[in-house]
Amino acid sequence: xxxxxxxxxxxxxxxxxxxxxxxxxxxxxxxxxxxxxxxxxxxxxxxxxxxxxxxxxxxxxxxxxxxxxxxxxxxxxxxxxxxxxxxxxxxxxxxxxxxxxxxxxxxxxxxxxxxxxxxxxxxxxxxxxxxxxxxxxxxxx
Amino acid sequence: xxxxxxxxxxxxxxxxxxxxxxxxxxxxxxxxxxxxxxxxxxxxxxxxxxxxxxxxxxxxxxxxxxxxxxxxxxxxxxxxxxxxxxxxxxxxxxxxxxxxxxxxxxxxxxxx
Numbered sequence: 182x183x184x185x186x187x188x189x190x191x192x193x194x195x196x197x198x199x200x201x202x203x204x205x206x207x208x209x210x211x212x213x214x215x216x217x218x219x220x221x222x223x224x225x226x227x228x229x230x231x232x233x234x235x236x237x238x239x240x241x242x243x244x245x246x247x248x249x250x251x252x253x254x255x256x257x258x259x260x261x262x263x264x265x266x267x268x269x270x271x272x273x274x275x276x277x278x279x280x281x282x283x284x285x286x287x288x289x290x291x292x293x294x295x296x297x298x299x300x301x302x303x304x305x306x307x308x309x310x311x312x313x314x315x316x317x318x319x320x321x322x
Numbered sequence: 323x324x325x326x327x328x329x330x331x332x333x334x335x336x337x338x339x340x341x342x343x344x345x346x347x348x349x350x351x352x353x354x355x356x357x358x359x360x361x362x363x364x365x366x367x368x369x370x371x372x373x374x375x376x377x378x379x380x381x382x383x384x385x386x387x388x389x390x391x392x393x394x395x396x397x398x399x400x401x402x403x404x405x406x407x408x409x410x411x412x413x414x415x416x417x418x419x420x421x422x423x424x425x426x427x428x429x430x431x432x433x434x
Contacts, residue, residue, distance in 0.1 A: 197346035204344070204375065226375070226406045233377045237345040285415040290382035293414050297378055300413055 185215060187259045193236075195243035195251045195270075203236050203255060204229035210257060217322055224322070227301045228264070232257070234294040235268045235316055242272035242314075259322070264302075266318040274314040277307040323350040327358075333433050334363040335426055338373050343380035351380065355387030355398070364396025367429040371402035376410055388420060397421075401429040 187210060193199040207228035211221055232255065239253045254269040280295050299305050302320045324339030336358070343351060358366060368384065370376075384400070391398040401423045403411070411417040423429035 197344070200344045200346050200377075201342055204342075223406070223409075226409075229375060230377060230410070233344050233375075237377065237379065240345070283414065285418075288385060288414070288416060288419060290386050291379070293378035293381060297410070297413060 186261075187213070187257075189257045191255045191257075192252050193255070195240045195253055197237065197240055200233050200236055200240075204233040207232040207257065210259065214259065214322075219322065231298050231301055231318060232266065234298050235266065235318065238294055239268050239270035239272065239314075239316070242275060243270060244272055262322045264320045264322055268316045268318075269313045270316075271313055274309045275307070277305065277316075323347050323354060325351075325354055330430055331434065333365040333367060333430055334358060335367050335369060335430070337369045337371075341372060342375040343373055343383070344375070344377045345379040348377075348379035348383040352383035352386050355383065356390060359387070359390050359394055359396065364391060364394050365433050366391060366396070366398045367423075367426060367433065368398060368400050369402045369426055370400060370404065370407060373407055374404050376407045378410075378414070381410060381414060381416055385416065385419070397433060399423060399429045399433060401426045 189206060189210065191203065191206065193203065208225040211225040211228055236253060236255060243251050251271055256267040258265045283293050283296050298318060302318045304319045306317050308315045326337045326339065328335040328337065340347065388398040399421045402425055403422060411420065411422065421432065423432065
């Protein structure tokens, strides 16, 4: 199996009304994949979810989320069977390693988003630089 | 948020009319559930047939409704879940927390 290069870069204001757009782009990308012989329906849902969770997380940590004047850049690249997602934000950032696993015996309202991303993808890392923060998510297709 | 309510034998059947529940509308779902409980509707069955996508904030909203129903000696059951949405409950093990039924009739029978 071999996938052709697809790259999509999107910049959106920090507002949750754009989550559906971002998630749907992920689903549509999977539907256009040639040469993927796995469960396309499941992959489309997972990509929708991962993009939604990662973008919602960036919006949550944005410096002025109520105003929606800041922007988030989302880059999705599929090449040589590798899916790579980068979400760039300008917020204060967070420590990925310090995010605890959900308590499955006493579940809470929040704190499941990053767990789902980690569960569905192969690797997740978060880098802070003076210019921006980057959440990078990878998966072999 | 598009939600309709049907009363059957003292149980409120909530039909969620949205295809997608994410961080943009999950707060509305949570507030709606809490409002129903506050108004005295303690037995809720949430029908999710039309919901084809739910993120962690949607799961969280239902969880808050479930916990608050229990606090009021009530109950919140789920029914008609799409397979991909059900898989989110399984991944987060919330399928062990909620009572999930194949359809509304089964949920209503269990609630009697």
